Amino acid sequence: MNTIKPLLIIVLFLLCNLKHIQGQQLTQYGKSDTLSIKSQIFNSDRKVILTKSLMGKSDTLARKTVIYFDADDTHINGTVLQSADNLTATAEMPKSNLVGIMQVDRNTEFLEKEKLAAFLVKELIPLTFGKRRASELQAKG
Numbered sequence: 001m002n003t004i005k006p007l008l009i010i011v012l013f014l015l016c017n018l019k020h021i022q023g024q025q026l027t028q029y030g031k032s033d034t035l036s037i038k039s040q041i042f043n044s045d046r047k048v049i050l051t052k053s054l055m056g057k058s059d060t061l062a063r064k065t066v067i068y069f070d071a072d073d074t075h076i077n078g079t080v081l082q083s084a085d086n087l088t089a090t091a092e093m094p095k096s097n098l099v100g101i102m103q104v105d106r107n108t109e110f111l112e113k114e115k116l117a118a119f120l121v122k123e124l125i126p127l128t129f130g131k132r133r134a135s136e137l138q139a140k141g
Contacts, residue, residue, distance in 0.1 A: 049100035071100025
């Protein structure tokens, strides 16, 4: 009987703290925001999903690092965000801001690479970073 009482106390303690333990998140990213852009290049409305990195004041590389990728609603908050979170947590990728570009017609738009590049340079980057900073950005990849 004497051994059951301490065991019962431990079990009750763990049950009381279970909700707190489950509520912790170790994510490197904040909530995603979806923007709608009237693109003159594609002559249509474009949806763009922005997800900012949760960075400290000293994370200057993270403020400058942006990853643009093809996106859809189901994958940005699932597979892509989880993968980026894991790569950032293991230091395989720097903290980055993520920009998912939703396509209207993937097959056509991927063939029109000039339009996609023009959309990025002339419409999307200035919108997400401001016109002054857009001229400072350097594309890689």
